[in-house]
Amino acid sequence: KAGVTQTPRYLIKTRGQQVTLSCSPISGHRSVSWYQQTPGQGLQFLFEYFSETQRNKGNFPGRFSGRQFSNSRSEMNVSTLELGDSALYLCASSDGSANYGYTFGSGTRLTVV
Amino acid sequence: QKEVEQNSGPLSVPEGAIASLNCTYSDRVSQSFFWYRQYSGKSPELIMSIYSNGDKEDGRFTAQLNKASQYVSLLIRDSQPSDSATYLCAVKLWAAGNKLTFGGGTRVLVKP
Numbered sequence: 623k624a625g626v627t628q629t630p631r632y633l634i635k636t637r638g639q640q641v642t643l644s645c646s647p648i649s650g651h652r653s654v655s656w657y658q659q660t661p662g663q664g665l666q667f668l669f670e671y672f673s674e675t676q677r678n679k680g681n682f683p684g685r686f687s688g689r690q691f692s693n694s695r696s697e698m699n700v701s702t703l704e705l706g707d708s709a710l711y712l713c714a715s716s717d718g719s720a721n722y723g724y725t726f727g728s729g730t731r732l733t734v735v
Numbered sequence: 736q737k738e739v740e741q742n743s744g745p746l747s748v749p750e751g752a753i754a755s756l757n758c759t760y761s762d763r764v765s766q767s768f769f770w771y772r773q774y775s776g777k778s779p780e781l782i783m784s785i786y787s788n789g790d791k792e793d794g795r796f797t798a799q800l801n802k803a804s805q806y807v808s809l810l811i812r813d814s815q816p817s818d819s820a821t822y823l824c825a826v827k828l829w830a831a832g833n834k835l836t837f838g839g840g841t842r843v844l845v846k847p
């Protein structure tokens with residue numbers, strides 16, 4: 623069974639640019655969550671999509687947005703990049719039930735210069 | 736008060752000893768609890784889940800849950816150098832749907 627696939631693995635962007643990250647969940651999983659991980663703040667929840675609908679949202683500015691397609695693949699977009707957006711962005715796949723833990727992808731390391 | 740709190744460590748344990756990690760959470764209606772292991776430069780990996788009060792054992796790992804006291808712990812028996820990693824406690828809140836809230840993690844160092 624294929625795991626969670628995130629692309630790209632690494633990105634270097636300039637301040638002010640925008641970026642799109644992609645995540646393909648485990649086959650059959652309809653829930654995709656996104657997290658930002660930094661050394662200072664740890665794992666911070668961005669949002670969760672379930673069956674193409676945003677079900678939960680964290681406390682991030684509107685520059686961070688996402689969507690989910692009918693095949694459950696999800697994309698996350700960050701516009702007007704800031705230096706502080708440099709982080710590891712992790713996608714997590716779940717069947718959406720309360721007692722099911724997440725399976726994480728390998729992450730996308732974003733560096734903003 | 737943070738929703739999920741862990742001691743950041745590092746927790747240094749000799750090889751073969753028991754490592755004991757603790758986690759407290761603030762929301763009484765939390766329903767599902769998870770422990771993840773994260774090696775440096777890697778993504779978190781689920782190692783244990785627990786939903787009911789008491790102990791749950793899986794190999795060298797034991798998770799303990801006490802909902803009345805709002806804490807969950809992880810014991811690692813016969814610690815090995817390969818157990819050196821950051822351990823993340825995560826909690827699902829019934830009111831928050833499927834959202835998983837993480838603690839800051841405890842760094843564990845197992846010394847040969």
